[in-house]
Amino acid sequence: MSESQSLMLQEAQQSPEVVATLLQKEQPVFDEIAKLFASGAPSVVTTAARGSSDHAATFFKYLFEITCGVPVASVGPSIASVYGAPLHLKGGIHFTVSQSGASPDIVALQDAAKRGGATTIAVVNVTDSPLARQADIVLNLNAGAEKSVAATKSFIASVAALSGVTAAIGGKRDLHAALDKLPEALLATNGIDTAAAEDVLFNATSLYTAGRGPAFAIALEAALKAKETAGLHAEAFSLAELMHGPMRLVQPGFPIVAFTPDDPAYVNNVQALERLQKLGATTVPFSTQPLSGANLRVPSTGNGLLDPLVSLLVYYRLIESVTRRKGFDPDKPANLLKVTETV
Incomplete structure (x- = not known):
């Protein structure tokens, strides 16, 4: 490295x-x-x-x-x-x-x-x-x-x-x-300050990632990267699903990385995050809009359905930094190979 x-x-x-x-x-x-x-x-x-x-x-x-x-x-x-x-x-x-x-x-x-x-x-x-x-x-x-x-x-x-x-x-x-x-x-994501979010993830032992619609797919990818690079246990949920059984694990300080684009699900997503914050969750929302928590404001393409992909580039930088801070090599995660040939 x-x-x-x-x-x-x-x-x-x-x-x-x-x-x-x-x-x-x-x-x-x-x-x-x-x-x-x-x-x-x-x-x-x-x-x-x-x-x-x-x-x-x-x-x-x-x-x-x-x-x-x-x-x-x-x-x-x-x-x-x-x-x-x-x-x-x-x-x-x-x-x-x-x-x-x-x-x-x-x-x-x-x-x-x-x-x-x-x-x-x-x-x-x-x-x-x-x-x-x-x-x-x-x-x-x-x-x-x-x-x-x-x-x-x-x-x-x-x-x-x-x-x-x-x-x-x-x-x-x-x-x-x-x-x-x-x-x-x-x-345009170059230079976005991820320090506050980095502290949240560095100190975490487990976390949720969340989103709805196309943003849920980005949450899945974010959870995978947390596991394979930083060795962090992470689970991805639709923010709607998170309001059901998974909410039981939300305790004070529990980290939730949320991809919250300005799309038709935005209002419902914000309400869900507010509810989770009241339970004590530490939220790390990625959005083009200002939100409470360790908010990461990202540039917009003009379409909220596509914007989660822009957020992901910021997240890649964030999780790479957390990985290095933990003393791991993000290029050589334990137990993994670049090409996995399954049958």
């Missing part, structure tokens, strides 16, 4: 340029996918992914369902790779999201989806991978080599790519405009 910067931080910092390149270079692929939908819109879209890539697929699920009104279902890779079950996806569209495109289980699931009648789309960073070679359409993340075990720029690129797909299919001007502003908004 560098004396000054980890690979994780260096790669996260590349995200604005990666997203700008991706959105420009892959426009013909976005157009191709939009034509595919226009020629025969499926009644359901399916996805398959693992780890951080699955969180990107979850972001896509919420954004696509909100924008296009078509259900998006995640199919477990083991359905094909372990259980050998056939899939009936005639006329369907199947997206596989992967940084490496090398894990045998997602390759097997994509093959099963194709044999079941679906058009397969690989959203992948390695375009000569088994996944990409087998797919009908390849959407290249254009993220370049990612050496740190913890995925950062490839995750942000995956969400941006799937958001580009959504914008192309949905034809929503506000989403197109927000994507145009995304690289600039990501770049």
Whole structure:
């Protein structure tokens, strides 16, 4: 690890340029996918992914369902790779999201989806991978080599790519405009002071991350990064679900990292955070709006559905700093490898 910067931080910092390149270079692929939908819109879209890539697929699920009104279902890779079950996806569209495109289980699931009648789309960073070679359409993340075990720029690129797909299919001007502003908004996160939030997480032994809609997907990714880099036990919940059984664990000082964009769920989210604060929770809200707690104000793309992705870049810097402060190497988390090949 560098004396000054980890690979994780260096790669996260590349995200604005990666997203700008991706959105420009892959426009013909976005157009191709939009034509595919226009020629025969499926009644359901399916996805398959693992780890951080699955969180990107979850972001896509919420954004696509909100924008296009078509259900998006995640199919477990083991359905094909372990259980050998056939899939009936005639006329369907199947997206596989992967940084490496090398894990045998997602390759097997994509093959099963194709044999079941679906058009397969690989959203992948390695375009000569088994996944990409087998797919009908390849959407290249254009993220370049990612050496740190913890995925950062490839995750942000995956969400941006799937958001580009959504914008192309949905034809929503506000989403197109927000994507145009995304690289600039990501770049504008430089210099945001995370010191107060860092103290909260450094002193934590366990925490919740939370959000709703696309922000819930970002909460899932945030919880994973807390575990795999800083060794912090973290669980992700919808803020609505957190109001049920999980609230039992909220005691004075319990940390809750909340992704609270200015979208249709904002008012309900703020009310939930106020209730949690009354129970003694220490909240770390990420928002374009001022909120109580160790608030991290982030730039906006102009679309609250996309803004959680901007918050995530700030969170990556935050958790990387906490990890180093704990004496861990964020590039070499214990027990983990960069490419995990599951079956």
